[in-house]
Amino acid sequence: MTGELSPIDRAKFVAAKRAADMVEDGMRVGLGTGSTAAWLVRCLGEMVRDEGLKIQGVPTSTRTAALAREVGIEVVSLDQAGWLDITIDGADEFDGDLNLIKGGGGALLQEKIVATASDQMVVIADAGKEVETLGAYPLPVEVIPFGWQTTRKLIEETLVSMDVLGRSAALRMNGDAPFVTDEGNHILDLHLQRIGNPRQLALVLNQVPGVVENGLFIDICDRVVIGFGDGRVEVRDINEGTIEHDRVDMAENDNLFTDLAD
């Protein structure tokens, strides 16, 4: 059955499965958003049901909250949890320093708040998400709806002074209407091609009035679990400077993978 699913899905699954093993009984866990994080939530749900794992999950979007409840994870708010042991989330891009672009699904604001309120953040990703320099993936910036066109103009003017190639900021759409985030805001996707100084850009963007948050995660991620379509996983720890190679046995997990995919 696994053969019928794409190598990318298998890569996402094995990364999520390996990261789920980092979650221990009693932990308060930040639950990311997106297709990779959805695999993680399903894997954790399976551990809650079949192995009696006891965790509290803090979701980073209404979508993730709904899925977590569906699979039987106890859902609490960030304020109820106070502080988290671990957050596991996907990413749109990561570089060698484990700096990230996130927000392709529009959940960057809650994701950044939750990841920052965690002892450790683990990113799960297929190998295609790794880049030498961030920026090929459009950088999402969450802006309040009031005066968003003025905010866009200010952002574009700001980009002129930065070490970036592209300077266009596109309003993300959902059909004919602007996309609306869980917080009722809009997203501007910055087509930059290459971000020379992501740390500086992250700081500068947040100085623009109307900007709520940007999708650059700098010095937030501690570990990345990279999944491959053949079941291999690589775990990189930026603090320890270690790289571990592992394998999730797809034959052993065939039922789980197939059940979860249903």
Ligand SMILES: O=C[C@H](O)[C@H](O)[C@H](O)COP(=O)(O)O
């Ligand atoms: O807003 C969405 C999140 O930042 C996602 O974690 C990110 O877009 C990666 O999503 P996926 O795992 O679907 O590629």
